[in-house]
Amino acid sequence: MRGLGKTYPAVKSRRGAPGTPEVRATDGVELDVRRGEVFGLLGPNGAGKSTLVRQLTGLLRPDTGSVEILGHDIVRHPERAARLLAYLGQESTALDELTVSLAAETTGRLRGLDVRRARAERDAVLEELGLTPIAGRALKKLSGGQRRLACFATALVGERPLLVLDEPTTGMDPVARRAVWAAVDRRRAERGTTVLLVTHNVIEAETVLDRVAVLDQGRVIACDTPAGLKERVAGEVRVELVWRERAPLEVPEVAVLRERAAESGRRWTLRLAPEEARAVVATVTGGAAFAALDDFTLATPSLEDVYLALGGAARQGLVKT
Amino acid sequence: MSVVPAEVLPGGARAVPDTAAGAAELGPSARLWPSLVAVYRAQLSRARVARIPLLFVATFQSIGITVMMRGVVDSGHEAQSVVAGSSVLVVAYVALNLLSQYFGQLRASGGLDHYATLPVPPAAVVLGAAAAYASFTVPGTLVTAVFGCALFGLPLSNLWILVAVIPLAGAALAGLGAACGLLAPRPELATLLGQLGMSAALLLGVLPADRMPEVVRLARDLLPSTYGVEAYARTFGADPDWAVVLVDLGVCAGVGVVSLAVATWAYRRAAVR
Numbered sequence: 001m002r003g004l005g006k007t008y009p010a011v012k013s014r015r016g017a018p019g020t021p022e023v024r025a026t027d028g029v030e031l032d033v034r035r036g037e038v039f040g041l042l043g044p045n046g047a048g049k050s051t052l053v054r055q056l057t058g059l060l061r062p063d064t065g066s067v068e069i070l071g072h073d074i075v076r077h078p079e080r081a082a083r084l085l086a087y088l089g090q091e092s093t094a095l096d097e098l099t100v101s102l103a104a105e106t107t108g109r110l111r112g113l114d115v116r117r118a119r120a121e122r123d124a125v126l127e128e129l130g131l132t133p134i135a136g137r138a139l140k141k142l143s144g145g146q147r148r149l150a151c152f153a154t155a156l157v158g159e160r161p162l163l164v165l166d167e168p169t170t171g172m173d174p175v176a177r178r179a180v181w182a183a184v185d186r187r188r189a190e191r192g193t194t195v196l197l198v199t200h201n202v203i204e205a206e207t208v209l210d211r212v213a214v215l216d217q218g219r220v221i222a223c224d225t226p227a228g229l230k231e232r233v234a235g236e237v238r239v240e241l242v243w244r245e246r247a248p249l250e251v252p253e254v255a256v257l258r259e260r261a262a263e264s265g266r267r268w269t270l271r272l273a274p275e276e277a278r279a280v281v282a283t284v285t286g287g288a289a290f291a292a293l294d295d296f297t298l299a300t301p302s303l304e305d306v307y308l309a310l311g312g313a314a315r316q317g318l319v320k321t
Numbered sequence: 322m323s324v325v326p327a328e329v330l331p332g333g334a335r336a337v338p339d340t341a342a343g344a345a346e347l348g349p350s351a352r353l354w355p356s357l358v359a360v361y362r363a364q365l366s367r368a369r370v371a372r373i374p375l376l377f378v379a380t381f382q383s384i385g386i387t388v389m390m391r392g393v394v395d396s397g398h399e400a401q402s403v404v405a406g407s408s409v410l411v412v413a414y415v416a417l418n419l420l421s422q423y424f425g426q427l428r429a430s431g432g433l434d435h436y437a438t439l440p441v442p443p444a445a446v447v448l449g450a451a452a453a454y455a456s457f458t459v460p461g462t463l464v465t466a467v468f469g470c471a472l473f474g475l476p477l478s479n480l481w482i483l484v485a486v487i488p489l490a491g492a493a494l495a496g497l498g499a500a501c502g503l504l505a506p507r508p509e510l511a512t513l514l515g516q517l518g519m520s521a522a523l524l525l526g527v528l529p530a531d532r533m534p535e536v537v538r539l540a541r542d543l544l545p546s547t548y549g550v551e552a553y554a555r556t557f558g559a560d561p562d563w564a565v566v567l568v569d570l571g572v573c574a575g576v577g578v579v580s581l582a583v584a585t586w587a588y589r590r591a592a593v594r
Contacts, residue, residue: 057438059593071344078593082440083347093432097367109359110439112349161345 027218036192040205043215049198057087085162088155100150101135104157111158121157129153129179144171166198181208202303214307221310233301233309237277239270240297248292253283350440360449368457379414380461383407387469396473399529404469405554406527409490411461413522413546416495418515420454424502425511428591437592447499447585455491462487479556489573490549496580503587522546545576
């Protein structure tokens with residue numbers, strides 16, 4: 001990767017976050033993010049994503065390790081982070097009582113723009129994201145998705161080569177979501193902007209990320225392209241069976257399956273080789289078992305399956321249900 | 322959009338990049354005054370959305386106190402302290418109590434991250450917010466002062482002294498409020514400190530000092546709002562001693578500088594943990 005003759009924004013940090021003692025929020029995390037890349041951090045609640053992001057943005061000093069952004073040492077000079085990156089956190093309390101337009105303008109001013117440029121960039125960004133009609137309304141009075149989009153707008157005013165976005169699309173409708181990714185894409189294509197995205201949303205992760213690091217208990221348990229990660233479990237398909245009332249355990253084939261299934265109420269989830277899956281589907285869609293079957297799905301692996309296969313915490317899904 | 326470069330392969334992402342070559346140019350950082358003005362303007366606009374009811378409460382509370390005290394004290398020296406005390410109380414309510422709550426909540430909710438990830442001098446955030454909260458107090462303080470003077474038959478001729486009293490007492494109290502809000506480990510504690518500070522300003526500032534026991538008078542001398550009250554109260558006389566007024570205002574200014582410096586330090590500490 002250095003063959004291209006560029007320096008890449010690199011994130012390397014080991015063992016961080018004091019706070020509660022004995023909790024290693026980030027534990028020897030080592031990541032390199034390349035310039036112009038949309039890089040994702042995926043993981044369940046408490047995996048250490050936010051801690052990692054706080055270390056990277058200079059908000060939290062790592063106990064050990066180093067963070068380097070575009071050639072600058074952020075551990076030694078945390079104040080430089082603000083001049084290299086724009087951060088969209090999960091909280092909007094600092095902006096809640098401002099109008100969309102003033103929030104964007106003020107943020108631009110605080111990123112060092114003069115009044116004229118701050119206003120020009122504000123207008124351009126609000127227009128780009130379709131926020132102009134609600135520019136005069138206070139963030140507090142907007143719906144969750146609109147407020148999130150307004151916060152995203154503030155992150156774009158006052159161009160930075162690195163965008164750190166913590167769950168940027170939470171609560172957004174598809175139109176707003178599309179506006180966010182279009183804006184990100186445009187900046188990447190035109191200016192080579194790098195994006196570090198923290199997300200819970202596996203489906204979004206699959207569609208927008210170039211590479212993804214899966215975090216679990218403060219460690220990177222995998223780091224690859226979404227396709228590369230999925231290949232690791234390519235040999236498996238996921239079969240979900242939903243029984244009407246209860247599983248027909250009197251059918252011997254079903255009773256055998258029970259040991260391999262993850263049960264959740266009436267729902268059984270199985271990870272099987274394709275041939276096995278076919279046999280299972282044949283079994284449950286014919287004969288006595290079919291009468292007890294409410295629904296079934298057969299799916300190729302998703303990032304969520306990858307996460308589970310990698311041994312994510314508590315073996316729960318990433319998407320909260 | 323997930324076009325994957327050929328070189329992106331498992332294990333290929335481990336090389337440590339060259340740090341010396343081609344460090345990116347740093348973006349501009351915001352200078353003190355422009356960012357202070359930007360913060361001030363943004364904070365002032367919050368008043369329209371969130372603060373107006375509270376400003377009414379502050380004013381009515383002070384007016385209520387003057388009415389209540391009208392039944393207790395006659396005109397004369399004591400009336401002067403009541404009017405001055407209840408006027409400065411508006412400053413204590415808004416600058417000390419509300420600002421302490423604001424920063425306490427901002428800190429607890431992670432709202433400080435927004436400012437901390439912008440290249441803005443900490444002093445700009447603290448001073449901008451303090452200045453805005455001090456400005457919020459202007460209408461309430463004026464209304465209370467005019468009402469009180471009318472009620473007790475005091476002259477309005479030296480009302481202009483409020484032009485100095487409000488910013489200086491405002492700086493001292495807003496600095497204390499900001500420091501309390503940013504240092505309190507929990508937002509409830511910030512609220513409590515703000516309320517206590519305001520109660521102290523109420524009890525020690527409004528009630529005439531002459532009738533107080535020695536301990537209370539000492540406490541009164543320690544409270545910065547007292548000097549704002551005294552400075553204003555002295556100007557009601559026929560021939561005010563302007564030197565003493567200046568000394569009182571000087572104390573407010575001094576406390577203001579120190580408390581705002583502490584608040585700035587507290588902000589830096591709270592923003593980067």
